[in-house]
Amino acid sequence: MSTDEKKTLLETAETSNFQASLSGQRPRPAYKLYPARFVILAVLALLNTSNGMLWITFAAIAPSVKSFYSLDSDLLVNLLSLIFFVVCIPGGFVGAWVLDTWGLRTGLLVGAWLNGVGAIVRYFSAFGHHYYSVLMTGQILCAAAQPFILFAPTKLTALWFGETERATANMVASIANPVGIAIATAVSPHLSSPSRMDVLWVYAIPAGAGVIMTTIVFCIWGSKPKTPPSTSASDEKTSFWKGLRQFWKFKWYVMLMIGWGFGVGLFNALQTFIEQLVCTRGYSEGFAGLCGALLILFGIPGALIAGIIVDHTRKYKEIMKVSYVFATGALIWFTAAIRYENEEVQIAAAMSVFGFFALAMLPVSMELSVECTFPHMSEATAAGLLWTMGQIMGIILVFIGQVPGLVTQLNQIHAPNNTCSSKPNPTISTTTRMTPTPSTAQDTVSDMINYSWMLCGITAFLAIGTILFFWPHYRRIEREYEVSVMTNESSEGVDDTVN
Incomplete structure:
Protein backbone atom coordinates (compact mmCIF):
# COMPACT_ATOMS: atom_id res chain seq x y z
CA MET A 1 0.00 0.00 0.00
CA SER A 2 1.34 3.44 -0.91
CA THR A 3 1.85 6.27 1.59
CA ASP A 4 -1.04 8.28 0.09
CA GLU A 5 -3.40 5.31 0.36
CA LYS A 6 -2.47 4.76 4.00
CA LYS A 7 -3.00 8.46 4.74
CA THR A 8 -6.43 8.50 3.10
CA LEU A 9 -7.49 5.32 4.90
CA LEU A 10 -6.30 6.66 8.24
CA GLU A 11 -8.13 9.98 7.76
CA THR A 12 -11.36 8.19 6.86
CA ALA A 13 -11.15 5.92 9.91
CA GLU A 14 -10.31 8.83 12.22
CA THR A 15 -13.19 10.96 10.96
CA SER A 16 -15.74 8.15 11.27
CA ASN A 17 -14.63 7.07 14.73
CA PHE A 18 -14.25 10.63 16.02
CA GLN A 19 -17.79 11.55 15.02
CA ALA A 20 -19.12 8.38 16.61
CA SER A 21 -17.21 9.10 19.84
CA LEU A 22 -18.55 12.69 20.09
CA SER A 23 -22.09 11.38 19.86
CA GLY A 24 -21.45 8.95 22.71
CA GLN A 25 -21.63 5.94 20.46
CA ARG A 26 -19.11 3.21 19.86
CA PRO A 27 -17.35 3.40 16.50
CA ARG A 28 -19.49 1.95 13.75
CA PRO A 29 -18.34 -1.41 12.41
CA ALA A 30 -16.79 -1.08 8.97
CA TYR A 31 -17.98 -4.46 7.74
CA LYS A 32 -21.08 -6.61 7.98
CA LEU A 33 -22.09 -10.22 7.36
CA ASP A 235 -11.07 -2.90 -2.57
CA GLU A 236 -11.16 -2.15 -6.28
CA LYS A 237 -9.92 -5.03 -8.44
CA THR A 238 -7.99 -4.95 -11.68
CA SER A 239 -10.04 -5.38 -14.85
CA PHE A 240 -10.34 -8.81 -16.43
CA TRP A 241 -8.19 -8.02 -19.47
CA LYS A 242 -5.45 -6.33 -17.48
CA GLY A 243 -5.34 -9.23 -15.01
CA LEU A 244 -5.23 -11.73 -17.86
CA ARG A 245 -2.26 -9.97 -19.44
CA GLN A 246 -0.18 -9.94 -16.28
CA PHE A 247 -0.95 -13.24 -14.52
CA TRP A 248 2.41 -14.68 -15.60
CA LYS A 249 4.19 -12.04 -13.50
CA PHE A 250 3.08 -13.74 -10.27
CA LYS A 251 5.44 -16.70 -9.96
CA TRP A 252 3.60 -18.28 -7.04
CA TYR A 253 0.38 -18.21 -9.03
CA VAL A 254 2.07 -19.76 -12.06
CA MET A 255 3.47 -22.55 -9.88
CA LEU A 256 0.01 -23.07 -8.37
CA MET A 257 -1.53 -23.18 -11.85
CA ILE A 258 0.89 -25.87 -13.02
CA GLY A 259 0.40 -28.04 -9.93
CA TRP A 260 -3.35 -27.56 -9.82
CA GLY A 261 -3.75 -28.09 -13.57
CA PHE A 262 -1.96 -31.42 -13.42
CA GLY A 263 -3.94 -32.41 -10.32
CA VAL A 264 -7.28 -31.83 -12.06
CA GLY A 265 -6.00 -33.62 -15.16
CA LEU A 266 -4.85 -36.56 -13.02
CA PHE A 267 -8.24 -36.74 -11.29
CA ASN A 268 -10.02 -36.80 -14.67
CA ALA A 269 -7.59 -39.40 -16.04
CA LEU A 270 -8.18 -41.73 -13.08
CA GLN A 271 -11.94 -41.35 -13.45
CA THR A 272 -11.58 -42.05 -17.17
CA PHE A 273 -9.28 -45.07 -17.04
CA ILE A 274 -10.09 -46.63 -13.66
CA GLU A 275 -11.71 -49.71 -15.20
CA GLN A 276 -8.90 -50.24 -17.72
CA LEU A 277 -6.32 -49.86 -14.95
CA VAL A 278 -7.74 -52.69 -12.85
CA CYS A 279 -9.47 -55.05 -15.29
CA THR A 280 -6.31 -56.78 -16.57
CA ARG A 281 -5.78 -58.33 -13.11
CA GLY A 282 -9.32 -59.66 -12.87
CA TYR A 283 -11.03 -56.85 -10.97
CA SER A 284 -14.65 -56.43 -11.95
CA GLU A 285 -16.52 -53.52 -13.47
CA GLY A 286 -18.40 -53.12 -10.20
CA PHE A 287 -15.17 -52.86 -8.24
CA ALA A 288 -13.87 -50.22 -10.68
CA GLY A 289 -17.04 -48.23 -10.07
CA LEU A 290 -16.55 -48.58 -6.32
CA CYS A 291 -13.03 -47.16 -6.61
CA GLY A 292 -14.34 -44.16 -8.51
CA ALA A 293 -17.01 -43.61 -5.87
CA LEU A 294 -14.51 -43.90 -3.00
CA LEU A 295 -12.36 -41.26 -4.67
CA ILE A 296 -15.14 -38.71 -4.23
CA LEU A 297 -16.76 -40.11 -1.09
CA PHE A 298 -13.58 -39.72 0.97
CA GLY A 299 -12.67 -36.49 -0.83
CA ILE A 300 -15.68 -34.68 0.64
CA PRO A 301 -14.55 -34.88 4.31
CA GLY A 302 -10.99 -34.16 3.17
CA ALA A 303 -12.08 -30.91 1.54
CA LEU A 304 -14.28 -30.02 4.52
CA ILE A 305 -11.49 -30.52 7.06
CA ALA A 306 -8.96 -28.64 4.93
CA GLY A 307 -11.35 -25.72 4.47
CA ILE A 308 -12.03 -25.39 8.19
CA ILE A 309 -8.34 -25.64 9.08
CA VAL A 310 -7.17 -22.94 6.67
CA ASP A 311 -10.04 -20.66 7.66
CA HIS A 312 -8.86 -20.66 11.27
CA THR A 313 -5.10 -21.04 10.87
CA ARG A 314 -4.25 -19.49 7.47
CA LYS A 315 -1.89 -22.44 6.88
CA TYR A 316 -2.55 -22.55 3.14
CA LYS A 317 0.84 -23.68 1.90
CA GLU A 318 1.30 -26.13 4.77
CA ILE A 319 -2.00 -27.88 4.04
CA MET A 320 -1.20 -27.81 0.33
CA LYS A 321 2.18 -29.49 0.81
CA VAL A 322 0.96 -32.14 3.26
CA SER A 323 -1.95 -33.00 0.95
CA TYR A 324 0.34 -33.24 -2.07
CA VAL A 325 2.71 -35.63 -0.27
CA PHE A 326 0.00 -37.99 0.97
CA ALA A 327 -1.88 -37.92 -2.36
CA THR A 328 1.34 -38.84 -4.15
CA GLY A 329 2.01 -41.67 -1.71
CA ALA A 330 -1.53 -42.99 -2.15
CA LEU A 331 -1.19 -42.93 -5.95
CA ILE A 332 2.05 -44.93 -5.76
CA TRP A 333 0.36 -47.36 -3.35
CA PHE A 334 -2.56 -47.77 -5.78
CA THR A 335 -0.26 -48.39 -8.77
CA ALA A 336 1.78 -50.96 -6.87
CA ALA A 337 -1.37 -52.78 -5.69
CA ILE A 338 -3.07 -53.08 -9.11
CA ARG A 339 -0.11 -55.14 -10.37
CA TYR A 340 -1.42 -58.11 -8.41
CA GLU A 341 -4.66 -60.05 -8.15
CA ASN A 342 -6.94 -60.26 -5.11
CA GLU A 343 -5.80 -56.95 -3.59
CA GLU A 344 -9.22 -55.31 -3.40
CA VAL A 345 -8.74 -54.01 0.13
CA GLN A 346 -5.41 -52.35 -0.65
CA ILE A 347 -6.67 -50.80 -3.89
CA ALA A 348 -9.84 -49.47 -2.28
CA ALA A 349 -7.88 -48.08 0.67
CA ALA A 350 -5.35 -46.40 -1.63
CA MET A 351 -8.11 -44.73 -3.68
CA SER A 352 -9.82 -43.55 -0.49
CA VAL A 353 -6.62 -41.97 0.84
CA PHE A 354 -5.91 -40.40 -2.54
CA GLY A 355 -9.41 -38.91 -2.72
CA PHE A 356 -9.19 -37.55 0.82
CA PHE A 357 -5.96 -35.61 0.22
CA ALA A 358 -6.47 -34.79 -3.46
CA LEU A 359 -9.81 -33.06 -2.92
CA ALA A 360 -8.47 -31.41 0.24
CA MET A 361 -6.44 -29.23 -2.12
CA LEU A 362 -9.60 -27.93 -3.84
CA PRO A 363 -10.67 -25.16 -1.43
CA VAL A 364 -7.05 -24.42 -0.51
CA SER A 365 -6.01 -23.90 -4.15
CA MET A 366 -9.03 -21.75 -4.95
CA GLU A 367 -8.30 -19.42 -2.04
CA LEU A 368 -4.57 -19.43 -2.79
CA SER A 369 -5.28 -18.27 -6.34
CA VAL A 370 -6.66 -15.04 -4.89
CA GLU A 371 -4.01 -14.71 -2.19
CA CYS A 372 -1.22 -14.96 -4.79
CA THR A 373 -2.67 -12.33 -7.15
CA PHE A 374 -4.65 -9.87 -4.99
CA PRO A 375 -5.57 -7.17 -5.99
CA HIS A 376 -4.08 -7.46 -9.49
CA MET A 377 -6.52 -10.15 -10.65
CA SER A 378 -10.21 -10.49 -9.89
CA GLU A 379 -11.41 -13.60 -8.11
CA ALA A 380 -13.20 -15.28 -11.03
CA THR A 381 -10.23 -14.68 -13.32
CA ALA A 382 -7.74 -16.15 -10.85
CA ALA A 383 -9.88 -19.24 -10.16
CA GLY A 384 -11.01 -19.55 -13.77
CA LEU A 385 -7.50 -19.79 -15.17
CA LEU A 386 -6.76 -22.62 -12.73
CA TRP A 387 -9.83 -24.56 -13.84
CA THR A 388 -9.09 -23.92 -17.51
CA MET A 389 -5.54 -25.24 -17.07
CA GLY A 390 -7.03 -28.30 -15.37
CA GLN A 391 -9.32 -28.98 -18.33
CA ILE A 392 -6.41 -28.62 -20.77
CA MET A 393 -4.28 -31.01 -18.73
CA GLY A 394 -7.20 -33.43 -18.53
CA ILE A 395 -7.44 -33.61 -22.31
CA ILE A 396 -3.67 -34.02 -22.63
CA LEU A 397 -3.43 -36.81 -20.06
CA VAL A 398 -6.39 -38.68 -21.54
CA PHE A 399 -4.80 -38.52 -24.99
CA ILE A 400 -1.46 -39.68 -23.56
CA GLY A 401 -3.34 -42.67 -22.23
CA GLN A 402 -3.70 -43.80 -25.85
CA VAL A 403 0.08 -43.79 -26.56
CA PRO A 404 1.18 -47.34 -27.50
CA GLY A 405 4.42 -47.16 -25.54
CA LEU A 406 2.53 -46.51 -22.32
CA VAL A 407 -0.26 -49.00 -22.99
CA THR A 408 0.81 -52.63 -23.48
CA GLN A 409 -1.42 -55.02 -25.37
CA LEU A 410 -1.69 -58.37 -23.56
CA ASN A 411 -3.30 -61.51 -24.93
CA GLN A 412 -5.31 -64.06 -22.98
CA ILE A 413 -2.18 -66.07 -22.16
CA HIS A 414 -0.54 -63.17 -20.33
CA ALA A 415 -3.74 -61.92 -18.72
CA PRO A 416 -5.83 -65.06 -18.20
CA ASN A 417 -8.10 -63.59 -15.53
CA ASN A 418 -8.82 -60.23 -17.14
CA THR A 419 -12.34 -58.85 -17.07
CA CYS A 420 -11.76 -56.28 -19.82
CA SER A 421 -13.66 -56.09 -23.06
CA SER A 422 -12.10 -58.29 -25.70
CA LYS A 423 -12.22 -55.35 -28.10
CA PRO A 424 -11.00 -52.35 -26.15
CA ASN A 425 -12.12 -48.99 -27.36
CA PRO A 426 -9.17 -47.17 -28.95
CA THR A 427 -10.85 -43.82 -28.57
CA ILE A 428 -11.06 -41.67 -25.50
CA SER A 429 -13.35 -43.00 -22.80
CA THR A 430 -14.81 -40.89 -20.05
CA THR A 431 -15.51 -43.51 -17.39
CA THR A 432 -17.39 -45.60 -19.97
CA ARG A 433 -18.30 -48.99 -18.55
CA MET A 434 -18.15 -51.76 -21.13
CA THR A 435 -19.65 -55.19 -20.62
CA PRO A 436 -16.92 -57.86 -20.41
CA THR A 437 -17.04 -60.52 -23.09
CA PRO A 438 -15.29 -63.86 -23.31
CA SER A 439 -11.69 -63.63 -24.50
CA THR A 440 -9.66 -65.97 -26.64
CA ALA A 441 -5.91 -66.38 -26.87
CA GLN A 442 -5.87 -64.11 -29.92
CA ASP A 443 -7.77 -61.27 -28.25
CA THR A 444 -5.79 -58.51 -26.55
CA VAL A 445 -6.48 -56.16 -23.66
CA SER A 446 -4.78 -52.90 -22.75
CA ASP A 447 -2.49 -52.99 -19.73
CA MET A 448 -2.06 -49.39 -18.47
CA ILE A 449 0.37 -50.04 -15.62
CA ASN A 450 3.15 -48.08 -17.36
CA TYR A 451 0.78 -45.15 -17.82
CA SER A 452 -0.05 -45.24 -14.11
CA TRP A 453 3.65 -45.26 -13.19
CA MET A 454 4.15 -42.25 -15.45
CA LEU A 455 1.42 -40.38 -13.55
CA CYS A 456 3.13 -41.33 -10.28
CA GLY A 457 6.44 -39.96 -11.51
CA ILE A 458 5.02 -36.62 -12.61
CA THR A 459 3.02 -36.29 -9.38
CA ALA A 460 6.09 -37.03 -7.26
CA PHE A 461 8.14 -34.47 -9.22
CA LEU A 462 5.50 -31.77 -8.69
CA ALA A 463 5.12 -32.69 -5.00
CA ILE A 464 8.87 -32.28 -4.43
CA GLY A 465 8.84 -29.00 -6.31
CA THR A 466 5.91 -27.74 -4.23
CA ILE A 467 7.61 -28.66 -0.95
CA LEU A 468 10.94 -27.06 -1.85
CA PHE A 469 9.99 -24.01 -3.88
CA PHE A 470 6.38 -22.99 -3.18
CA TRP A 471 6.48 -20.21 -0.56
CA PRO A 472 3.72 -17.79 -1.57
CA HIS A 473 2.91 -14.41 -0.05
CA TYR A 474 -0.66 -13.98 1.18
CA ARG A 475 -1.42 -10.63 -0.42
CA ARG A 476 -5.07 -10.44 0.59
CA ILE A 477 -4.44 -11.47 4.20
CA GLU A 478 -1.57 -8.97 4.47
CA ARG A 479 -3.84 -6.22 3.17
CA GLU A 480 -6.62 -7.04 5.63
CA TYR A 481 -4.18 -7.22 8.54
CA GLU A 482 -2.61 -3.89 7.59
CA VAL A 483 -5.97 -2.14 7.46
CA SER A 484 -7.01 -3.75 10.77
CA VAL A 485 -3.90 -2.45 12.52
CA MET A 486 -4.34 1.04 11.10
CA THR A 487 -7.99 1.15 12.13
CA ASN A 488 -7.15 0.06 15.67
CA GLU A 489 -4.45 2.71 15.91
CA SER A 490 -6.82 5.39 14.66
CA SER A 491 -9.45 4.35 17.24
CA GLU A 492 -6.91 4.61 20.07
CA GLY A 493 -5.94 8.07 18.83
CA VAL A 494 -9.56 9.20 18.88
CA ASP A 495 -10.05 7.92 22.44
CA ASP A 496 -6.97 9.86 23.64
CA THR A 497 -8.21 13.05 21.99
CA VAL A 498 -11.71 12.88 23.48
CA ASN A 499 -10.51 11.98 26.98
Missing part, protein backbone atom coordinates in the same frame (compact mmCIF):
# COMPACT_ATOMS: atom_id res chain seq x y z
CA TYR A 34 -25.54 -10.88 5.92
CA PRO A 35 -27.54 -14.12 6.46
CA ALA A 36 -28.37 -14.00 2.75
CA ARG A 37 -24.87 -15.29 2.01
CA PHE A 38 -25.92 -18.79 3.05
CA VAL A 39 -28.91 -18.73 0.71
CA ILE A 40 -26.75 -17.72 -2.25
CA LEU A 41 -24.20 -20.37 -1.28
CA ALA A 42 -26.92 -23.05 -1.24
CA VAL A 43 -28.12 -21.99 -4.68
CA LEU A 44 -24.60 -22.11 -6.11
CA ALA A 45 -24.05 -25.56 -4.58
CA LEU A 46 -27.26 -26.77 -6.25
CA LEU A 47 -26.11 -25.40 -9.61
CA ASN A 48 -22.71 -27.07 -9.28
CA THR A 49 -24.31 -30.39 -8.30
CA SER A 50 -26.71 -30.24 -11.24
CA ASN A 51 -23.98 -29.33 -13.73
CA GLY A 52 -21.80 -32.22 -12.52
CA MET A 53 -24.73 -34.62 -12.99
CA LEU A 54 -25.42 -33.36 -16.50
CA TRP A 55 -21.75 -33.67 -17.45
CA ILE A 56 -21.26 -37.32 -16.49
CA THR A 57 -24.81 -38.54 -17.23
CA PHE A 58 -23.89 -40.95 -20.01
CA ALA A 59 -20.45 -42.16 -18.91
CA ALA A 60 -21.73 -45.22 -17.06
CA ILE A 61 -24.50 -46.14 -19.53
CA ALA A 62 -22.70 -46.12 -22.89
CA PRO A 63 -24.27 -49.37 -24.23
CA SER A 64 -27.79 -48.11 -23.46
CA VAL A 65 -27.07 -44.74 -25.07
CA LYS A 66 -25.73 -46.41 -28.23
CA SER A 67 -28.82 -48.57 -28.53
CA PHE A 68 -31.35 -45.85 -27.66
CA TYR A 69 -29.96 -43.35 -30.18
CA SER A 70 -28.93 -46.01 -32.75
CA LEU A 71 -25.26 -45.01 -32.69
CA ASP A 72 -22.54 -47.07 -34.33
CA SER A 73 -19.52 -45.65 -32.49
CA ASP A 74 -18.41 -45.43 -28.87
CA LEU A 75 -16.77 -42.13 -29.75
CA LEU A 76 -20.17 -40.49 -30.22
CA VAL A 77 -21.09 -41.48 -26.67
CA ASN A 78 -17.76 -40.33 -25.27
CA LEU A 79 -18.16 -36.95 -26.98
CA LEU A 80 -21.18 -36.24 -24.79
CA SER A 81 -18.79 -35.97 -21.83
CA LEU A 82 -15.71 -34.75 -23.68
CA ILE A 83 -17.60 -31.75 -25.01
CA PHE A 84 -17.42 -30.25 -21.52
CA PHE A 85 -13.60 -30.23 -21.67
CA VAL A 86 -13.61 -28.70 -25.14
CA VAL A 87 -16.20 -25.98 -24.46
CA CYS A 88 -14.75 -25.04 -21.07
CA ILE A 89 -11.43 -23.89 -22.56
CA PRO A 90 -12.73 -20.97 -24.68
CA GLY A 91 -15.87 -20.67 -22.55
CA GLY A 92 -13.76 -20.28 -19.44
CA PHE A 93 -12.48 -16.89 -20.59
CA VAL A 94 -16.03 -15.74 -21.33
CA GLY A 95 -17.30 -16.96 -17.97
CA ALA A 96 -14.50 -15.27 -16.02
CA TRP A 97 -14.98 -12.03 -17.98
CA VAL A 98 -18.74 -11.94 -17.29
CA LEU A 99 -18.33 -12.73 -13.58
CA ASP A 100 -15.62 -10.11 -13.07
CA THR A 101 -17.02 -7.43 -15.40
CA TRP A 102 -20.79 -7.76 -15.01
CA GLY A 103 -20.86 -9.27 -11.54
CA LEU A 104 -21.85 -12.43 -9.70
CA ARG A 105 -25.55 -11.88 -10.33
CA THR A 106 -25.26 -11.76 -14.12
CA GLY A 107 -22.76 -14.62 -14.25
CA LEU A 108 -24.87 -17.01 -12.19
CA LEU A 109 -28.09 -16.10 -14.01
CA VAL A 110 -26.43 -16.84 -17.34
CA GLY A 111 -25.00 -20.10 -16.00
CA ALA A 112 -28.27 -21.23 -14.42
CA TRP A 113 -30.32 -20.57 -17.55
CA LEU A 114 -27.82 -22.23 -19.88
CA ASN A 115 -27.78 -25.23 -17.55
CA GLY A 116 -31.58 -25.40 -17.31
CA VAL A 117 -32.29 -24.87 -21.01
CA GLY A 118 -29.63 -27.41 -21.91
CA ALA A 119 -31.23 -30.01 -19.64
CA ILE A 120 -34.63 -29.41 -21.26
CA VAL A 121 -33.20 -29.66 -24.79
CA ARG A 122 -31.60 -32.98 -23.81
CA TYR A 123 -35.01 -34.22 -22.68
CA PHE A 124 -36.61 -33.39 -26.05
CA SER A 125 -34.04 -35.62 -27.79
CA ALA A 126 -35.90 -38.67 -26.43
CA PHE A 127 -39.06 -37.95 -28.41
CA GLY A 128 -39.81 -39.28 -31.87
CA HIS A 129 -36.76 -40.75 -33.57
CA HIS A 130 -34.40 -40.14 -30.64
CA TYR A 131 -32.28 -37.42 -32.21
CA TYR A 132 -28.63 -37.55 -31.16
CA SER A 133 -28.03 -34.08 -32.63
CA VAL A 134 -30.63 -32.61 -30.25
CA LEU A 135 -29.00 -34.44 -27.34
CA MET A 136 -25.58 -33.03 -28.27
CA THR A 137 -27.04 -29.51 -28.59
CA GLY A 138 -28.39 -29.71 -25.07
CA GLN A 139 -25.08 -31.09 -23.81
CA ILE A 140 -23.20 -28.17 -25.43
CA LEU A 141 -25.49 -25.69 -23.66
CA CYS A 142 -24.83 -27.43 -20.33
CA ALA A 143 -21.09 -27.37 -21.07
CA ALA A 144 -21.29 -23.63 -21.82
CA ALA A 145 -22.87 -23.13 -18.39
CA GLN A 146 -20.02 -24.86 -16.57
CA PRO A 147 -17.51 -21.95 -16.44
CA PHE A 148 -20.13 -19.52 -15.10
CA ILE A 149 -20.97 -21.96 -12.30
CA LEU A 150 -17.60 -23.57 -11.63
CA PHE A 151 -15.67 -20.27 -11.44
CA ALA A 152 -18.19 -18.55 -9.15
CA PRO A 153 -17.38 -19.95 -5.66
CA THR A 154 -14.22 -17.87 -5.18
CA LYS A 155 -16.07 -14.75 -6.33
CA LEU A 156 -19.00 -15.45 -4.00
CA THR A 157 -16.86 -16.08 -0.93
CA ALA A 158 -14.77 -12.95 -1.54
CA LEU A 159 -17.82 -10.69 -1.84
CA TRP A 160 -20.15 -12.15 0.80
CA PHE A 161 -18.17 -14.10 3.42
CA GLY A 162 -15.91 -13.05 6.28
CA GLU A 163 -12.20 -13.67 6.59
CA THR A 164 -12.66 -16.84 8.68
CA GLU A 165 -15.40 -18.30 6.47
CA ARG A 166 -14.09 -18.06 2.94
CA ALA A 167 -12.28 -21.40 2.53
CA THR A 168 -15.12 -23.40 4.11
CA ALA A 169 -17.75 -21.67 1.96
CA ASN A 170 -15.59 -22.20 -1.11
CA MET A 171 -15.36 -25.88 -0.23
CA VAL A 172 -19.14 -26.24 0.05
CA ALA A 173 -19.79 -24.63 -3.33
CA SER A 174 -16.91 -26.32 -5.17
CA ILE A 175 -17.22 -29.85 -3.78
CA ALA A 176 -20.83 -29.90 -4.96
CA ASN A 177 -19.58 -30.57 -8.51
CA PRO A 178 -17.85 -33.90 -7.72
CA VAL A 179 -20.83 -34.77 -5.52
CA GLY A 180 -23.03 -34.38 -8.59
CA ILE A 181 -20.63 -36.59 -10.55
CA ALA A 182 -20.83 -39.29 -7.86
CA ILE A 183 -24.64 -39.13 -7.79
CA ALA A 184 -24.94 -39.46 -11.56
CA THR A 185 -22.42 -42.30 -11.72
CA ALA A 186 -24.40 -44.26 -9.13
CA VAL A 187 -27.92 -43.41 -10.31
CA SER A 188 -27.69 -43.37 -14.13
CA PRO A 189 -27.54 -47.18 -14.59
CA HIS A 190 -30.82 -47.50 -12.70
CA LEU A 191 -32.59 -44.87 -14.82
CA SER A 192 -31.73 -46.09 -18.30
CA SER A 193 -31.95 -49.04 -20.63
CA PRO A 194 -31.72 -49.55 -24.39
CA SER A 195 -35.40 -48.60 -24.62
CA ARG A 196 -35.69 -45.74 -22.07
CA MET A 197 -33.70 -42.71 -20.96
CA ASP A 198 -35.32 -41.61 -17.69
CA VAL A 199 -32.07 -39.87 -16.75
CA LEU A 200 -33.02 -37.06 -19.11
CA TRP A 201 -36.12 -35.92 -17.23
CA VAL A 202 -34.87 -36.86 -13.74
CA TYR A 203 -31.68 -34.78 -14.11
CA ALA A 204 -33.67 -31.91 -15.60
CA ILE A 205 -35.47 -31.47 -12.25
CA PRO A 206 -32.50 -30.09 -10.23
CA ALA A 207 -31.43 -28.04 -13.26
CA GLY A 208 -34.90 -26.46 -13.43
CA ALA A 209 -34.92 -25.90 -9.67
CA GLY A 210 -31.58 -24.14 -10.03
CA VAL A 211 -33.01 -21.76 -12.63
CA ILE A 212 -36.01 -20.90 -10.46
CA MET A 213 -34.01 -20.43 -7.24
CA THR A 214 -31.24 -18.39 -8.90
CA THR A 215 -33.76 -16.08 -10.54
CA ILE A 216 -35.66 -15.54 -7.28
CA VAL A 217 -32.51 -15.01 -5.19
CA PHE A 218 -31.06 -12.40 -7.52
CA CYS A 219 -34.37 -10.59 -7.82
CA ILE A 220 -33.99 -9.98 -4.07
CA TRP A 221 -30.23 -9.52 -3.71
CA GLY A 222 -27.54 -8.15 -5.97
CA SER A 223 -24.04 -9.28 -6.85
CA LYS A 224 -22.64 -8.01 -3.57
CA PRO A 225 -23.97 -6.79 -0.22
CA LYS A 226 -24.44 -3.11 0.59
CA THR A 227 -21.78 -3.29 3.28
CA PRO A 228 -18.73 -5.45 2.46
CA PRO A 229 -17.78 -8.34 4.78
CA SER A 230 -14.06 -7.54 4.78
CA THR A 231 -11.41 -5.06 3.68
CA SER A 232 -10.51 -7.03 0.57
CA ALA A 233 -14.16 -7.14 -0.53
CA SER A 234 -14.29 -3.35 -0.59
